[in-house]
Amino acid sequence: MTKQMRDESLIGEQEALAAAACLFHGFSDTSRLTIVQHLSLGEHRVVDLVAHLGLAQSTVSRHLACLLDCGLVTMRPEGRASIYALAHPEATMDLLRGAERLLGLTGDAVTLCPRHGAGVAQ
Incomplete structure (x- = not known):
């Protein structure tokens, strides 16, 4: 493998990791997760989600x-x-089920994390 090919491969990997970080940012807020879970039940209007x-409507x-x-x-x-709906409901629910499995395996470690845990001011 040439140096150029290695460099291009590394750039591709970095871009893929950046995209993954952006994806997980979409799920990084409890309000967004709540909305996603509710949309897993089907399509909703903003007013329905608010209710x-x-x-607050502005938050939603x-x-x-x-x-x-x-x-x-x-x-x-x-x-x-x-009207809002999940773009990829099956894949989204697969990801959330995987997260639940991983959370079950880590126990309290995630919520007790001194850098990003539940008690850390955002």
Whole structure:
């Protein structure tokens, strides 16, 4: 393998890791995870999500925009409303089930992490 091929391979790996980090950022907020879990039940309007989740409309809209930008949800207009759905429901639920398995294996280690755990100010 030439140096150029190794360099190109390394750049490709770095780009893939950057994309993965962006994907996980989409899931890095409890409100976004709550929205994703609720959308796993089917399509919803913003007003429905606000009512079901007890979050402010601005909060729901901001998190939906993030999820939309990440390609995790889709939006289609219906009259004056926007209808949101998971873009890839099966893959999203597979990822969340995998996360649950990993959390089960790590026990309290993740939430007790001194850098990113539940007690750390964000």
